[in-house]
Amino acid sequence: MTNATSTDVSVSFEPASSARKLPPGGIGRLGFFEPAAPALPLNPDDALADIAAESGGGAQPYPLVLSASPLDPRAWPAIIAARVAGGNADANVAAGRSSASSINVETADVNGDELPDVTLYAARADGSTAAVSDDWTRLSRLIERFSPRAGTLYPSALARDIDRLDAIIDQDLIGTLFAVIASSEHPHDERLDRRDFLHGAQRHAVLRRVFYARLGWLDDILSRSPYLLGSQPTDADAHLFGVLFTFDIGYRNAFPVPDAAVVDYPHLWEYARRLYGTPGLVTDDDRRAIGLLPGADGAFAQPWGEPAFTETVDDIRAAWNA
Structure with a gap:
């Protein structure tokens, strides 16, 4: 993967707006933990290209936000991929173009009775976010692909x-x-x-x-x-x-x-x-x-x-x- 001039891509963790509730101090209502098929019918590259187009095109990589909780076993492949990628990253945000960027992983405090879904978002130029993918089984590979270390976890x-x-x-x-x-x-x-x-x-x-x-x-x-x-x-x-x-x-x-x-x-x-x-x-x-x-x-x-x-x-x- 080729490195080019870079802009920061931050990967952070924050509670999703549709967080589900955990029972306070018990396990009686944990039946909602049921893996579901991805709800977003999006090709990640197409989603990122659309975000770039909305902002006038170009190859500028936009900040990425991973909405996830360390309490969720489904989240850890994506968390680990983001942390292993570290250093520099290639964000394919426009068709046929990529820019090297640094990945910064931050974990926000998670409310004890809320568990966010595992979803990768990209920030638009106006400060809003757009969902890129909620396929928790493959998010780790997608995140790793943004890095020049691609192939580290998925050779x-x-x-x-x-x-x-x-x-x-x-x-x-x-x-x-x-x-x-x-x-x-x-x-x-x-x-x-x-x-x-x-x-x-x-x-x-x-x-x-x-x-x-x-x-x-x-x-x-x-x-x-x-x-x-x-x-x-x-x-x-x-x-x-x-x-x-x-x-x-x-x-x-x-x-x-x-x-x-x-x-x-x-x-x-x-x-x-x-x-x-x-x-x-x-x-x-x-x-x-x-x-x-x-x-x-x-x-x-x-x-x-x-x-x-x-x-x-x-x-x-x-x-x-x-």
Whole structure:
């Protein structure tokens, strides 16, 4: 990818106007976490070209805004792509033209009871924004393409393998995780930990088996390789990290108490901790939003309530931060 004269492209995170509500301190109404097909019938390049045309054309790259939450596993491929891209970026905003630009990732405070959809916006010259894409499964690739480091997370030689792993992670982990949460709801508001999971919640049990079977399969892959496809992380690792990072502290509250945590898979646990500790990949703002670090008042954010009991460690927060 060719570098040219640059203008800044900022990628920032801010709550979407159509944010959905999280339950205060509980998981009883988390059924809305259901991955949906993209609602925007837009070709990203066409959308960016239209924005350039509205402003008189030319090759000026416009600021990009990623509306997302660190609480959402779907958001992490795009977040990681933006942070890995770093430095310079090529923003294809006019047909056949591109300009090198710097990417600056900023995370805004996320209200504890709001979770934005994952959408990439571009700023118009008049200060308004236009949606570029809400296809959370592919936003990471789109963002990386704006950078001269394109190919870092999605090298062409591994494209087929990355596509296969991304689909498995998105369907069997993220999709199944959200389906488990949806099936955790009960018409009489009976508490989850009082239900008969062995005999009475067949759908819930089947979904959990799919989820944990995939975790076991991925743990086996990582027993032979530091990353899913070799010695360097790819887009598939970004998709997997979003699940691992949000599961122990949050979404495991939708599972029965005896069910496993990430820490119970030795290779996944070492891998998740390694990515978590990579400089610049996860910010302290992200850690506070998830509930891994306390805020200025010393209290931990608990958007899903108190972290679920983990048999193998006394304090799951301390284990992640060790």
